[in-house]
Amino acid sequence: MNDIILHHYPASPFAEKARIMLGFKGLAWHSVDIPPVMPKPDLTALTGGYRRTPVMQIGADIYCDTAMMARQLDRIQSMPALYPEGKxxxxxxxxxxxxxxxxxxxxxxxxxxxxxxxxxxxxxxxxxxxxxxxxxxxxxxxxxxxxxxxxxxxxxxxxxxxxxxxxxxxxxxxxxxxxxxxxxxxxxxxxxxxxxxxxxxxxxxxxxxxxxxxxxxACGHGEPSELASEEAIRIAREADPAPLREASFVDPNGLALGQSVTVAAVDYGVDPVAGTLVYQDAEEVVISREDDRAGHVHVHFPRYGFRVEAQK
CATH class of the missing domain: 1.20.1050.10 (Glutathione S-transferase Yfyf (Class Pi); Chain A, domain 2)
Known part of the structure; x- marks a missing residue:
C-alpha cells in the first residue's frame, strides 16, 4: 500500500504545516489521530521513539520532521514544487x-x-x-x-x-x-x-x-480520510520498505552503511531512535529497524537539525 498516512492531531502547528502541504499538492491521504502528549504507543511502534508531531507514513517507510516530508512529497509529485527550482x-x-x-x-x-x-x-x-x-x-x-x-x-x-x-x-x-x-x-x-x-x-x-x-x-488540506492507528501499524507490518536510491555520499564523520546508529533531533524532542544506517545523502538519513508490532520499517530523517552517532 503506497497511500500517504499522516499521524497528527488537529491543534499541532507542524501538523497544520503538513496538512497544508498535502493540500498544496492536491493529494489524498489517510488521517491517524494521535495523542498530543506522551505516551504514544502506536506511533512509537512505527518511529522507534521519535515523539514529535506529525509523522508521515507510506507503507513501511516512516518520515520524521516536516522538512523531510516536504522532500518526499516533491518526489511523489514534483509539481507544484515545495522547493522551487533555482530557489x-x-x-x-x-x-x-x-x-x-x-x-x-x-x-x-x-x-x-x-x-x-x-x-x-x-x-x-x-x-x-x-x-x-x-x-x-x-x-x-x-x-x-x-x-x-x-x-x-x-x-x-x-x-x-x-x-x-x-x-x-x-x-x-x-x-x-x-x-x-x-x-x-x-x-x-x-x-x-x-x-x-x-x-x-x-x-x-x-x-x-x-x-x-x-x-x-486557501490551499486547503487535500483529501483526508480517517484511519485507525492499529490499521496503520498493520499496513507497515505487511509492507516492505521502498527500494533505496543510489548515493555515493561520504559521511563527514566516517559513519558507514550497515553500522548501528542513533538519530536524534538536536533542539527539542531529542529522544534517540536506534537502528541500522541504510541510506544517507546531503539531505537525508535513513535507518532500518525492527518492531514487534510494525515489523521491518525504514525511518527517514533530515540530516540538518539531527545528530547521527554510532550506537554505543
Missing part, C-alpha cells in the same frame, strides 16, 4: 528559520497565562497540567530553550514588521507567484497564534500578513 537554498533556509524562530514565538504567545486559559477553557485542569508537563519535558536535553513570552512580545513587531513589508513589496507569496515551503513554514506558527482568540490580536496590526494567511489557507 532551493533560500526556500530551505527561510523555512528553517520559520520552523525554529517563528515557531518559538508562536508557542510563547500561546503560553501566556491568559492564552493557556483560553486554549484549555472548559477542559479539566488535569488535562492542562498534563499538557504543560509534557511540553516542559519535550524541551529537556535539547539546545532550544523556551522563549519567555515577554521576549516574544518584544520581538514580535520586528518579525511581523519584516514580513508585512516583504508581502507589501513582493505580492501574494514569499518567493514568487506560487506558495512554497517557505510560505508553509512561516504560515503554521502564525496559524497557531490565530487559532487562539487570546493571542490572535497580535496579528491585527498586519493586514498584508492576514491577507497572506488567507491565501495560504
Amino acid at each position: 532551493e537554498a533560500i526556500a530551505a533556509s527561510s523555512a528553517h528559520f520559520a520552523d525554529q524562530v517563528m515557531f518559538q514565538h508562536g508557542v510563547a504567545l500561546n503560553f501566556q497565562p491568559h492564552a493557556v486559559a483560553e486554549r484549555f477553557k472548559g477542559m479539566p485542569e488535569s488535562v492542562m497540567n498534563a499538557f504543560l508537563a509534557d511540553r516542559k519535558k519535550l524541551f529537556e536535553g535539547g539546545n532550544a530553550s523556551r522563549l519567555h513570552p515577554s521576549q516574544a512580545l518584544s520581538q514580535w513587531p520586528t518579525l511581523l514588521g519584516r514580513l508585512e513589508q516583504q508581502l507589501k513589496d513582493s505580492g501574494t507569496f514569499l518567493l514568487g507567484e506560487e506558495p512554497c515551503i517557505a510560505d508553509f513554514a512561516w504560515y503554521h506558527p502564525l496559524w497557531f497564534v490565530a487559532s487562539n482568540k487570546a493571542s490572535a490580536p497580535a496579528l491585527e496590526p498586519y493586514p498584508q500578513v492576514r491577507g497572506w494567511l488567507d491565501a495560504v489557507a
